Amino acid sequence: MGEGHLPVLVDEVVSSLGVGAGSSVADCTVGGGGHAERLLEASSPDGRLLGLDADRAAIAEASRTLARFGDRVVLRQANFASLLDVATAEQFLRLDGVLFDLGLSSYQLADGARGFSFAAPAPPDMRFDETAGLSALELIDRTSQRELAGILATFGEERRAGRIAKAILAARAEGRLVSAADLADVVSAAVPFPSGRAGQRLHPATRTFQALRIAVNHELEVLPGALAGALAVLRPGGRMAVISYHSLEDRIVKRFIARESRDCIEEPLPPACTCGHRAQLRPITKRVVTPGAAEVARNRRARSAKLRVAEKLAPASAAA
16 A cells, blocks of 8 residues: 555554454444454454445455455445444454544545545545435535535534635535535635645645535434444454544544443433443543654654544443
């Protein structure tokens, strides 16, 4: 894999999941197969891996990358929200490890026909599964200025959402917004780089592209259910690892692990618990794990990555 296709925090993932010979693992965002390849190597000679991805191009890429592992690999085009169903159908219960590498992959950015990147000449589609739901351009066409501003503010945490939404809809109405590159230009014109700060870290359209991608793929909506599915398919002692790339994702993951690490989830905590909930997870990473400077230098996608890992507990009756 070349630069830009490097798996993020891969050593930390393999180590924290505790993968060894014979381990059975699910990679719920298999992408180009970078993490999966290392997990399969670590679980040699007979470990198995179930790889899921909503993007059929990702499945095709992973098939090529992982071909040498033969029938140790099962790949399925499916959203990670379907993990429990797919793992059940493919007889991957109970798993030793589950991995989620959230967000956008570098090969998707490199595919100009998908409209994920600022320079893409194609319309901004941005769907992981191109056969399902609305594209980003269709979403723009069907939303009001207020609705679009809400999407940008909520999913992109864009402070200038109103101004950007107004500019996008005006450009679309005037026929100036056809491609993803057009969209990036419109946003850049609405909120340009401050003068004298050419080295600013984020392109002006970064948050807008992120927000539209999250919206069309319902990424934040399905994540809690996907995490619950991972918990269901893990064996006691099995671990889940989640790599996120922005605060909204990380907040969902952090809250899920915190909730499932508590016996009582009532708020505020009562004198005596009546909810009946019992802790099912134990955090392995006490603090979020981030890449070192060397990894960021060779792989820019890693710069905002955050890894959290938790281990499934044995049922209270079994542990007693």
